[in-house]
Amino acid sequence: MTTxxxxxxxxxxxxxxxxxxxxxxxxxxxxxxxYDATSMEDLSRAAGITKSxxxxxxxxxxxxxxxxxxxxxxxxxxxxxxxGARTGTPVERLRHIVREQVKVLVAELPYVTVLLRVxxxxxxxxxALERRREYDARVAALVREAVEAxxxxxxxxxxxxxxxxxxxxxxxxxxxxPDRDPGTLPDAVARAVFEGILPARR
Amino acid sequence: MTTxxxxxxxxxxxxxxxxxxxxxxxxxxxxxxxYDATSMEDLSRAAGITKSxxxxxxxxxxxxxxxxxxxxxxxxxxxxxxxGARTGTPVERLRHIVREQVKVLVAELPYVTVLLRVxxxxxxxxxALERRREYDARVAALVREAVEAxxxxxxxxxxxxxxxxxxxxxxxxxxxxPDRDPGTLPDAVARAVFEGILPARR
DNA sequence: GAGGGGCGACCGATCGTTCGGTCGGCCGTT
DNA sequence: AACGGCCGACCGAACGATCGGTCGCCCCTC
Numbered sequence: 001m002t003t004x005x006x007x008x009x010x011x012x013x014x015x016x017x018x019x020x021x022x023x024x025x026x027x028x029x030x031x032x033x034x035y036d037a038t039s040m041e042d043l044s045r046a047a048g049i050t051k052s053x054x055x056x057x058x059x060x061x062x063x064x065x066x067x068x069x070x071x072x073x074x075x076x077x078x079x080x081x082x083x084g085a086r087t088g089t090p091v092e093r094l095r096h097i098v099r100e101q102v103k104v105l106v107a108e109l110p111y112v113t114v115l116l117r118v119x120x121x122x123x124x125x126x127x128a129l130e131r132r133r134e135y136d137a138r139v140a141a142l143v144r145e146a147v148e149a150x151x152x153x154x155x156x157x158x159x160x161x162x163x164x165x166x167x168x169x170x171x172x173x174x175x176x177x178p179d180r181d182p183g184t185l186p187d188a189v190a191r192a193v194f195e196g197i198l199p200a201r202r
Numbered sequence: 203m204t205t206x207x208x209x210x211x212x213x214x215x216x217x218x219x220x221x222x223x224x225x226x227x228x229x230x231x232x233x234x235x236x237y238d239a240t241s242m243e244d245l246s247r248a249a250g251i252t253k254s255x256x257x258x259x260x261x262x263x264x265x266x267x268x269x270x271x272x273x274x275x276x277x278x279x280x281x282x283x284x285x286g287a288r289t290g291t292p293v294e295r296l297r298h299i300v301r302e303q304v305k306v307l308v309a310e311l312p313y314v315t316v317l318l319r320v321x322x323x324x325x326x327x328x329x330a331l332e333r334r335r336e337y338d339a340r341v342a343a344l345v346r347e348a349v350e351a352x353x354x355x356x357x358x359x360x361x362x363x364x365x366x367x368x369x370x371x372x373x374x375x376x377x378x379x380p381d382r383d384p385g386t387l388p389d390a391v392a393r394a395v396f397e398g399i400l401p402a403r404r
Numbered sequence: 405g406a407g408g409g410g411c412g413a414c415c416g417a418t419c420g421t422t423c424g425g426t427c428g429g430c431c432g433t434t
Numbered sequence: 435a436a437c438g439g440c441c442g443a444c445c446g447a448a449c450g451a452t453c454g455g456t457c458g459c460c461c462c463t464c
Binding site: 241242243253254257262263 | 418419420421422423
Binding site for chain 2: 032033034036037091094117119121143146150151152153154156157160161163164165166167168170171172174175188189192193194195196197198199200201202
């Protein structure tokens with residue numbers, strides 16, 4: 001249910017906007033223009049209401065960003081709390097995390113994309129950056145575990161591998177489409193991580 | 203020759219800023235704050251001159267961005283023109299490109315980072331996006347060649363592999379440090395691409 | 405008639421940009 | 435050696451536009 005417009009005598013009488021639909025509209029604008037380059041007037045125009053009406057639902061521009069960042073981070077941290085991320089060998093848990101992270105990226109695409117572009121200009125952004133750092137650190141720790149457990153090749157450096165892993169998986173937001181379901185994408189990305197993006201013929 | 207300051211009686215008389223040093227300062231500011239969030243006053247303060255003095259050297263804010271984007275794109279396209287990218291088997295050429303691209307990312311780190319964050323708000327940005335698309339397309343074509351030549355595993359989808367490849371390599375800018383030399387990084391990234399980020403023990 | 409959703413008008417601040425003018429060093433002439 | 439003219443680097447002040455945000459009122463629904 002988004003942007004329901006009831007008509008009365010040919011003129012729009014009711015937009016029936018809620019915080020949910022407005023956030024969706026705003027994040028979409030943040031995506032195409034970037035957060036800083038998006039004005040509140042851009043947002044209201046996209047939502048079909050005036051600037052002042054927008055402030056009736058959200059306390060300000062940063063509150064919108066904050067809501068989007070929270071949503072993205074909740075999706076990510078939920079992965080770490082899931083069953084498959086807490087049981088099994090380190091490599092099994094890593095494979096599970098990779099697949100689930102791809103799913104979250106696609107399912108919450110606009111929100112996660114905004115998160116991944118945050119620079120740290122405001123308090124909310126710095127908070128998001130720190131939480132992201134914590135997420136990456138948890139994954140990096142798991143990579144280190146896997147190497148120390150002897151499940152991975154000995155010549156890989158855990159810290160570097162964790163960074164490349166994060167970079168590879170997160171880069172999915174650059175081209176993924178939110179509408180269609182992930183399909184085989186999570187498995188394909190997991191294969192790229194563990195067997196190479198361009199693996200030699202066997 | 204940058205930021206030569208002639209002194210007279212202990213007081214700075216001349217900053218002698220050139221387009222080169224100012225661009226360097228500006229790009230650094232773009233990096234930390236983001237292009238849109240960086241004001242001309244931010245730039246002048248960082249450069250140690252006034253806003254109006256800045257306009258003596260650059261025609262405007264976008265001209266600075268344009269110069270940075272050109273520099274980054276020149277570095278990237280120079281890779282495709284190099285010997286190793288034009289000779290050898292597709293896989294050999296791809297390995298060469300990956301290594302060289304990592305080198306360029308580190309050598310021209312601030313400029314390439316700015317390029318990778320462009321959203322397409324201005325004419326210069328859209329031009330840069332298009333040139334970037336062309337670069338990626340050239341690499342993607344090479345991936346397709348390699349697969350069709352039977353040099354890679356048959357179950358990898360060229361289009362997807364090319365995107366993941368681009369994402370992995372470019373993610374280096376997120377954490378690389380510009381000062382110290384690349385060292386073994388190019389080879390490590392190339393190994394991650396062809397053998398996996400988290401390769402199983404052999 | 406009470407209240408929430410929406411509106412136009414408006415606020416101070418800051419944006420990128422422009423303008424008129426100052427300062428100091430260099431050069432050609434004397 | 436002294437001079438006048440010139441130019442590049444720089445500055446303070448101000449421009450119109452736009453920024454995020456506020457306010458009081460209206461209108462519709464219950």
